[in-house]
Amino acid sequence: MSENASRWTDxxxxxxxxxxxxxxxVSGSLKDLAGxxxxxxxxxxxxxxxxxxxxxxxxRFHDRSETERKLRAFYAEGRLLDDVFKSLMNTARKEHK
Incomplete structure (x- = not known):
């Protein structure tokens, strides 16, 4: 993941x-992609x-802090458990206030 993503492809x-x-x-065919x-x-x-x-x-969150975007992306990828994600988000928000 890029440090300073300005486009979703970054x-x-x-x-x-x-x-x-x-x-x-494969023109969007998930069956063919699986093959x-x-x-x-x-x-x-x-x-x-x-x-x-x-x-x-x-x-949705491109205007948020880089830390928050990364945490949300890692969570979406399944790389963070729910409780870990929530804890890290709370910490990140407190640090940015």
Missing amino acids: LLGEDELGFVKQFLL RYGVSYPTVRLRLDRLIQKIEVFE
């Missing part, structure tokens, strides 16, 4: 950009859902 890592590219190349990656449809759906959440976080 948020994405190389693997995520590759996933988006493959998604476009290309050799995984199940639900696995591809989960990855796409997390990617969508990450982009939505950027769109």
Whole structure:
């Protein structure tokens, strides 16, 4: 993830950009995408859902602090547990006041 993301694409890592590219190349067919990656449809759906959440976080919170955007993106990726996310967000908000 880019330190200073100004576009949603700046948020994405190389693997995520590759996933988006493959998604476009199969015209959005999750079945075909699952075949290309050799995984199940639900696995591809989960990855796409997390990617969508990450982009939505950027769109909704692009005017927030970099720390808050990163925490929200990590949470959307499933990299933070609920209680850890809430605790870190509370700390980040207190520090920015």
